[in-house]
Amino acid sequence: MVKLRAEVRLFLALWLEVGAAALVGKPRVDGTTDVGGGAGVDTISHSLSVVQQLEALLLQGNGSDVSLRVETPNADEVKVIQAHSLILTLQSAVFEELLLGRNGSTLVLKESSDCAAVFDKFIRYLYCGDLSVQLDQATALHKLATKYRVMGLQQGVTQYMTQNLARDSPSGHVAGWYEYALQTGDVTLRDSCLQFMAWNLSSLLQSGEWPGISSQLLMSLLQRSDLVLQSEMELFVALEAWISSSQPDGLTAENALRAVRYAMMPPRDLFRLQTQSATLARYQESVRDLLYMSYQFHSASPLHMAKYFDVNCSLFVPRNYLSPLWGSPWVISNPTRDDRSTSFQTQLGPSGHDASKRVTWNALFSPRWLPLSARSMYTETGAMQPTRIEGGRPRVIVTPATSSADFAGVNFQKTVLVMAQQRGQVVVRHVYNFHQSTEENGNFLVEADLYRRTSDYLIDGSLFLHVVVKPLYQSLIVAKN
Incomplete structure (x- = not known):
């Protein structure tokens, strides 16, 4: 590891002693004094000033002993950041391993395009302990925090995402966050996204994300009884649009259509679907039994029907x-x-x-x-x-x-x-x-x-x-x- 200049080592030692708490807490305004801990004991805090100097150290590259060369897979975008090994290793065990195994003063990092675009923000967090986040940057920042095992940032981005599920965005973002959480095993984020979509389903059905959601997410939603929506017809119309847009295989389309609760539609709507829905006409054989039971459900006394059929199955349970x-x-x-x-x-x-x-x-x-x-x-x-x-x-x-x-x-x-x-x-x-x-x-x-x-x-x-x-x-x- 390249030896740091004496003044930089001294400054970083001061930071470790006085300013490290700012990376995990909320620094007080520069120059404030807290009184506590005992008679005659005061605390003088200049942590904000220390963080500002650390940010300047990063921006100016003074005393840098490593160059981070961030490349995208196709090497069509390259970003170079002058950094300091001590701070990188202090914040990330992954960086510590990479720096120990490097040859020379340059560390080449392969990142996806979305991660490369926010890599400077990620590095700044390692120096200053805070960063600004936008909806379209959250997933990339979470990826970087996960990859380099910066747990404080990972938890912070997860919290940001769970608190911003309702925020309006032109193309939607909740379904995308759910898919990402499912892929990475972030149970907290996955469950928060799924619950939000179930309880605010009409918003999802009208968003730009709906035509492209995965069949796995679709089935997870269709099987729930706690969906909040106007009517079962609203769900069928949206499902028909999804099938038309996604063009799934026959088995996927049939499974999705069989998850619709046709018995919760009045007979007049069922008649209209059978005569006007192109999707139902194409897959009618796969749901014929459900439609037949739904018509029976509407024509017979429920008490009489309950003697012969299980009226507690999902087909007869309202959302x-x-x-x-x-x-x-x-x-x-x-x-x-x-x-x-x-x-x-x-x-x-x-x-x-x-x-x-x-x-x-x-x-x-x-x-x-x-x-x-x-x-x-x-x-x-x-x-x-x-x-x-x-x-x-x-x-x-x-x-x-x-x-x-x-x-x-x-x-x-x-x-x-x-x-x-x-x-x-x-x-x-x-x-x-x-x-x-x-x-x-x-x-x-x-x-x-x-x-x-x-x-x-x-x-x-x-x-x-x-x-x-x-x-x-x-x-x-x-x-x-």
């Missing part, structure tokens, strides 16, 4: 549909002020046999805990009169206004979608499933801090919810032939 037939939006202004209630109607069930029947629901939001003993007490008008406790947590209760014999064989799952504002976009932040009260979850809005006006969960001072009621038909004893 989180935003259509008015399935629930209602609910905007609660000043949510910490007092209890609120609302009423709405849904169809008794997705079966055509029940589609004309309506159920009226009463929903109560309480900003404070409601004890089990006072879960729901009704007046003669059917309004719920809760008992509130100061200092409690928020909760939502959803109950039918009246009981009915039609409910036999139907189990109603309630879902509350909680919206939030992220990076200027309104997105679904949380999805809570319960049967009567969000108290069943135990963590409803536990992180929301609704008393703080700047809470991410408040949009213009209001809490935006959407209540979905999902009727699930219960299987009975299977009849014997």
Whole structure:
């Protein structure tokens, strides 16, 4: 290793003693003094000044003992950076190995074009401990941090990506980040991307990324029951566009089409698909049995059908549909002020046999805990009169206004979608499933801090919810032939 000049070695030693903390923490303003640790003990911090001098050292190349020659695979782009072995080895064990094995003062590094474009930012981070990130640079910076085992930067970029899933971009970025996370084994980023896409599916369907997503991601989404979208028809139309654009093999297209929940479409939509959809006409044989069961589902009594078929299979399980037939939006202004209630109607069930029947629901939001003993007490008008406790947590209760014999064989799952504002976009932040009260979850809005006006969960001072009621038909004893 080339010997550093004495003054550079002295400066770097000072940096190691005083300024290294700035690489992992938030440096205080230059010249501030913290008092603490004991009587008469003061701390004088000039870490920001040290970092600024380190940045100047990198920019000017003073005392450099290694040249980093960054080349793309086709050698059509070359970038040369004058650096210092001590800092590189301090920050990266990979650099330490490369520098020990090099011949001469130049270290040749082969990088992809996207990584080469941000390599100077990456090196600057090693000197200064911070960098600016743009959406289209995040993947490349994560690649470099992973390759050179700079764990602090890797974790920081992962956090940046998970916090910027909602940010608007012309061509979309969440699906691309998911594919990258899947490839590299970043479980945290992978799960965050997949959940965001599932809960904000309409945005993905309308983005530039949708026609090019992988079949693996497509199937991962189609198999989920927590997808948030307007209707199953919206999903079919988008799937038809994906098949037309991607031109997958026959087996992939058939598997995707079989993941559509045709029974959640009314018969009029099924008839239209069978007569107007070119995709369904091409692959109708592969889904004929599903269409047949869907028509049976709509024509027969669910109770009667449940004697012969498993009505709990995915074909008969609703997703989180935003259509008015399935629930209602609910905007609660000043949510910490007092209890609120609302009423709405849904169809008794997705079966055509029940589609004309309506159920009226009463929903109560309480900003404070409601004890089990006072879960729901009704007046003669059917309004719920809760008992509130100061200092409690928020909760939502959803109950039918009246009981009915039609409910036999139907189990109603309630879902509350909680919206939030992220990076200027309104997105679904949380999805809570319960049967009567969000108290069943135990963590409803536990992180929301609704008393703080700047809470991410408040949009213009209001809490935006959407209540979905999902009727699930219960299987009975299977009849014997």
